[in-house]
Amino acid sequence: MNIDAIRNQLEKCNQQQVLKFYDELDKNEKNALIEQINSIDDIFWNLSLLNQKSTQPRGKIEPIKTASINDIAENSEEYMNIGIDALKHGKVAAVLLAGGQGTRLGFDKPKGMFNIGVNRELYIFECLINNLMKVVEITGSWIPLCIMTSEKNNTDTVSFFKEKNYFGYNSDHIYFFIQEMAPSVDYNGKIYLESKSRISTSPKGNGGWFASLKKAEILDKLVAQGVEWLNVFSVDNVLQKIADPMFIGAVIKSNCKSGSKVVAKKDPHERVGAMCLEDGKPSIVEYFELTEEMAEQRLENGELAYKYGVILNYLFNIRELETISKTAMPLHIVEKKIPYIDENGVLQHPDKPNGYKFETLILDMIHMSESCLPYEVERNKEFAPVKNAEGVDSVETARKLLKENNIEF
Numbered sequence: 001m002n003i004d005a006i007r008n009q010l011e012k013c014n015q016q017q018v019l020k021f022y023d024e025l026d027k028n029e030k031n032a033l034i035e036q037i038n039s040i041d042d043i044f045w046n047l048s049l050l051n052q053k054s055t056q057p058r059g060k061i062e063p064i065k066t067a068s069i070n071d072i073a074e075n076s077e078e079y080m081n082i083g084i085d086a087l088k089h090g091k092v093a094a095v096l097l098a099g100g101q102g103t104r105l106g107f108d109k110p111k112g113m114f115n116i117g118v119n120r121e122l123y124i125f126e127c128l129i130n131n132l133m134k135v136v137e138i139t140g141s142w143i144p145l146c147i148m149t150s151e152k153n154n155t156d157t158v159s160f161f162k163e164k165n166y167f168g169y170n171s172d173h174i175y176f177f178i179q180e181m182a183p184s185v186d187y188n189g190k191i192y193l194e195s196k197s198r199i200s201t202s203p204k205g206n207g208g209w210f211a212s213l214k215k216a217e218i219l220d221k222l223v224a225q226g227v228e229w230l231n232v233f234s235v236d237n238v239l240q241k242i243a244d245p246m247f248i249g250a251v252i253k254s255n256c257k258s259g260s261k262v263v264a265k266k267d268p269h270e271r272v273g274a275m276c277l278e279d280g281k282p283s284i285v286e287y288f289e290l291t292e293e294m295a296e297q298r299l300e301n302g303e304l305a306y307k308y309g310v311i312l313n314y315l316f317n318i319r320e321l322e323t324i325s326k327t328a329m330p331l332h333i334v335e336k337k338i339p340y341i342d343e344n345g346v347l348q349h350p351d352k353p354n355g356y357k358f359e360t361l362i363l364d365m366i367h368m369s370e371s372c373l374p375y376e377v378e379r380n381k382e383f384a385p386v387k388n389a390e391g392v393d394s395v396e397t398a399r400k401l402l403k404e405n406n407i408e409f
Contacts, residue, residue: 003030018193079247092228094144095232132145178212194347386398
């Protein structure tokens with residue numbers, strides 16, 4: 001599309017401000033800006049998008065039946081055999097969501113590069129690779145590992161893995177891909193510029209991982225290899241099991257289209273999303289959406305009705321994901337402080353929120369899925385999130401759990 005056609009298109013949606021400084025740019029800058037404009041989904045040029053910013057009402061929330069630790073133990077041998085068979089036949093790939101920076105840890109690099117070690121170097125990425133290697137050793141098969149980065153951290157992430165020789169993992173089975181971005185807008189829905197030659201963007205949220213995987217043409221490669229299931233997990237949790245044969249086997253045996261690892265909440269009001277049914281379908285209710293009564297609600301056996309919190313470790317059937325992807329993901333609109341170029345071309349750093357960013361969330365994919373098996377894991381063995389520098393879910397708490405699990409650091 002030539003520049004005149006782009007101008008006409010932008011005028012129709014009242015977004016012509018993104019070309020305000022176009023005539024001042026050199027050839028390379030012009031080409032880069034045009035390429036960026038063409039890469040942005042049509043929906044984001046629509047100013048009426050902001051009409052969606054009010055939270056949609058939730059459906060009827062009810063407790064969901066969960067495969068508890070005791071339930072799983074009774075069928076552990078069968079689940080293990082099914083899972084190992086799927087892994088040996090190349091039916092499972094892993095997807096690591098690693099697009100974020102370690103800002104909350106006081107670390108200006110990709111979070112996975114953070115050294116959690118004390119007596120020796122032990123990086124978050126290294127912990128995750130070590131966990132996956134345990135499955136490789138059990139099955140004798142390399143599991144394809146897809147690592148989602150962002151525009152801001154891709155170069156650092158890829159270089160770090162190369163520098164560390166992929167922590168012993170076979171690099172032929174590692175695929176890097178970049179998370180799709182969404183533009184940032186002011187309160188009127190007008191798209192901001194972060195420089196004269198670049199639209200202000202931010203990562204599209206963890207719900208965009210499947211679309212980004214497809215766009216990078218990695219999904220086609222996986223399917224050609226015979227992959228049927230994708231185990232998606234976050235970079236945060238250094239203890240989580242990845243491509244866990246028991247989890248895979250349980251989900252396959254259940255005939256569910258997806259599975260979610262969960263842990264028993266420490267208390268009714270713990271700040272984690274809880275598995276539930278919403279209008280009869282699997283879903284996740286955020287902690288702030290639970291009323292006091294719901295948070296404290298008990299079942300006949302005395303257990304909390306919404307006992308199980310998600311840890312962002314999911315298993316999805318690829319065919320189900322293809323079905324889900326035919327429907328637009330819900331957009332979550334978040335108020336933020338957004339640096340921007342003003343009408344004089346000067347970069348401004350606001351000291352209070354001045355607009356919105358857009359996110360899609362993986363938890364919505366659970367509700368869009370036909371069925372989901374909530375699968376309980378032992379909290380102290382599989383849940384050590386590294387989100388904060390100190391306090392709850394911090395470097396300190398993760399180190400205590402690593403020590404408890406006899407992992408040297």
